[in-house]
Amino acid sequence: MNTNKKIKWIRAGLLSAVLFFVTYKAYMHNVLGGGSDGSPSVHALCPYGGLESLYILLSTGGTLPKIFTGTIIVFVMSLMVAFLFRRAFCGTICPFGGIQEFFAFIGKKVFKKRFIVPSSIDRPLRYLKYAILALTAGAAWKTGELWMSPYDPWAAYAHIFEGPAALIDEFPIGTALLIITIAGSAVYDRFFCKYLCPMGAFLGLVSKLSPYKIERNKDVCIDCGICAKTCPVNIAVDNVESVKSIECINCQKCTLSCPKEGALKTRFAGKNIKPAILLSLVLLIFFGGIGLGKLSGYAQFLPEPIAEGELIQIDEIKGYMTLDEVSKHIGMPINELYERLGIESTVPSDTKFKEISNYNPDIDTHTAKDLLKSE
Structure with missing residues (x-):
């Protein structure tokens, strides 16, 4: 290969x-x-x-x-x-x-x-x-x-x-x-x-601001059209001197499929750059930046835990919260919560809020929040 x-x-x-x-x-x-x-x-x-x-x-x-x-x-x-x-x-x-x-x-x-x-x-x-x-x-x-x-x-x-x-x-x-x-x-x-x-x-x-482009050497190109046929966004690579289209997703299919060496070149700021180096740099920049964010503790993808005893608004209730957690964080007794939602007291208190329709098919999470707001 x-x-x-x-x-x-x-x-x-x-x-x-x-x-x-x-x-x-x-x-x-x-x-x-x-x-x-x-x-x-x-x-x-x-x-x-x-x-x-x-x-x-x-x-x-x-x-x-x-x-x-x-x-x-x-x-x-x-x-x-x-x-x-x-x-x-x-x-x-x-x-x-x-x-x-x-x-x-x-x-x-x-x-x-x-x-x-x-x-x-x-x-x-x-x-x-x-x-x-x-x-x-x-x-x-x-x-x-x-x-x-x-x-x-x-x-x-x-x-x-x-x-x-x-x-x-x-x-x-x-x-x-x-x-x-x-x-x-x-x-x-x-x-x-x-x-x-x-x-x-x-x-x-x-x-449009990028110094990167793909150049076609028309003197070397054999006009086989393979580059255009392999382009997933249908850029006519075989009819241009350089690919500058904002449609280009830089998948490298055209350059990697070209049968004539030197016909298509990947260029960065006027210098040739090999596809393997290009791919490595893309991965290093993207995943390296995220990795540094994680190591520094800044890159968070989940919310901070709700502090014990902290009260939240009913609109802030999340589907993953259990009924017991909802009761504690909106300051409503669990029996009143069950009554307003129209569910039996036998329903486990560790049931997730988004699963209450399993016990009361007439309500979803949005309706449930409205019921909890009602006086």
Whole structure:
């Protein structure tokens, strides 16, 4: 196996590893919740949460609910990678990109080809992700909430472990978009990245400042077109002298698939840089920054524990809290709590708040909070 093939496999392995890690964390979040002893939500692990929190961070020094200092570090590291090496986060790290490539692989086996959207449709649709960026970030800044969550296919994916009912009730649009993304990726590479991803749109804008680019030596190029055919975002690499498009996710598929040595070169600030070195630097910057944040104690992905005897507002009740914890932290006797929620006294007090519908099918967590507020 030559070096280029090894790098391809390493990149695929990296995407798979990140996807597995985040999927495992999402499963554990469903099991343990997102408390101080639980597991982070995907919102806390996604750099877009940092962008959504940017306004409140700059104005008050705080973050949105479910977003923590660790999320801000992930956001900053993704920006640094984009500034230096364009959208390499999208092409080598993003777990949702990994999902798309997995179903693209399956689609290639089934359909034996990739479909192409006509340029007259494809080009205007590419601007949709910028509108989504403006809408979702602006709404988060204005409302002070993760406004996008019910519409987010990534959030829907993270809640698959809760079952179809939860997906339909809590993430109807996000679930629909997840299905569309999977189906689209099976026939057309990086469907979500091209048309719908707000974080990709933002990183693309940042990448305009990057000193990195891919150059094509037309005197060496044999015009085989393999580079363009392998590009998952359909950049016509074989028709340009250098790839500067903000659509480029820096996956290196074009350079690693080129059969003619010297036809395509990866360049940083006017200097050649080998794909293996590039991949190593991306990983070092992104994961190294997060690692330093963890070692320093600054990168937190879970909330601080609620102090013994501390009272909270009813709206601050979390689904992972037990009924006993809810009783203590809102200052309501446990028997009154049970009475207001319409559940039998035989229900264990260590039942999680989000599980009360198992004992009273007529209420969910939102209705339960309203019942606890009533006089």
